[in-house]
Amino acid sequence: MSGAMQPLAAEAIAGKVAAGARLIRWLEDGDPRGRAALRDLYPHTGRAHLIGITGPPGAGKSTLVDALVAEERQRGRRVGVIAVDPSSPFSGGAILGDRLRMQRHAADEGVFIRSMGSRGQLGGLSRATFDAVLVLDAMGYDRVIVETMGVGQDELDIVGLAHSTVIVNVPGLGDEIQAIKAGLMEAGDIFVVNKADRDGADQTLRQLELMLHLRTRHPSGDDWQPPLLAVVSTRGEGIAALVDALDHHASHLHDSGGFEARLGSRSHHLFLGLLRDGAARRLMEQALDQPEIAALVEAVRSRRIDPYSAADTLVARIHLQP
Ligand SMILES: Nc1nc2c(ncn2[C@@H]2O[C@H](COP(=O)(O)OP(=O)(O)OP(=O)(O)O)[C@@H](O)[C@H]2O)c(=O)[nH]1
Ligand SMILES: [Mg+2]
Secondary structure, eight states: OOSSOOHHHHHHHTTOHHHHHHHHHHHHHTOHHHHHHHHHHGGGOSOSEEEEEEESTTSSHHHHHHHHHHHHHHTTOOEEEEEEEOOSGGGTTHHHHHHHHTGGGTTOTTEEEEEEEOTTOTTOOOHHHHHHHHHHHHTTOSEEEEEEEOSTTHHHHHHHHOSEEEEEEOTTOGGGGGGSOHHHHHHOSEEEEOOTTSTTHHHHHHHHHHHHHHOOOOTTOOOOOOOEEEOBGGGTBTHHHHHHHHHHHHHHHHHHTHHHHHHHHHHHHHHHHHHHHHHHHHHHHHHHTOHHHHHHHHHHHTTSSOHHHHHHHHHTTOOOOO
């Protein structure tokens, strides 16, 4: 390992909010100093309970997170929050809205709230979000909550990120509730019907209960039975029960070894993704210099060889040096 620790990393590890915020910005911007700091932070990660909150637009996720933060604070825990703004047509003022909704915690030193854009990446939750989670983890927050909107594949991304995934539903979705993707049903650890003060909450609860009965085992073979909770986030009703359920799930994961494994598998995927990107970049840089490649490109263009065969020919020749 190389010498001294990146100064900002040291400050972040000591819990300095300004340092953490700056690091997250570097990571978001792809500033190389961010990566250097992450190297120092990484050994300090792995302690926080990572909680993903996902659900359809307007389900009350931010309101729920705000209430959750209040309850966790009451229990003496420090909380980091990342609200992912999917930069979609749904969320005109999402960032401002999240800030406003969680504003009461702004002056609390035990709470860190940050909104992040997902950079228009299809499939949503950006690498920078995972990096930010690592920063908050290393800063010593006991809970790190990530709010994402359940559109497209976003919600499945959060599943790989969090220890505990909370799926937020609301009454009155009617048949649309059937549209909840099977994958989400399998992947949720805790199911919430928010806005339980609204008409139709009982019906939605019954529908979800039925779906949970039909649910097959978690892909990992985990035998956790996901609880289903009715919540009124605006009034804080059901929030203590939700925190109890989250704590229960965390101890379940600790007992089964899943706590380590979930973060580990996320890091594994991150590593493979970086390897794929880096390897492709390096190969392409080298390839552009080679006359043989230029000849193949020409052969493809003039239809003497099809693009699949041309690529296969070259890929078959790639070897890692021992
Ligand atoms: N009646 C009722 N309204 C609620 C409840 N929770 C949230 N709301 C309202 O629902 C609206 C949307 O709340 P948000 O917390 O912004 O929802 P969100 O899911 O974060 O929205 P996006 O991030 O834009 O997808 C707000 O007007 C909230 O006041 C609840 O329990 N009951
Ligand atoms: Mg929100």
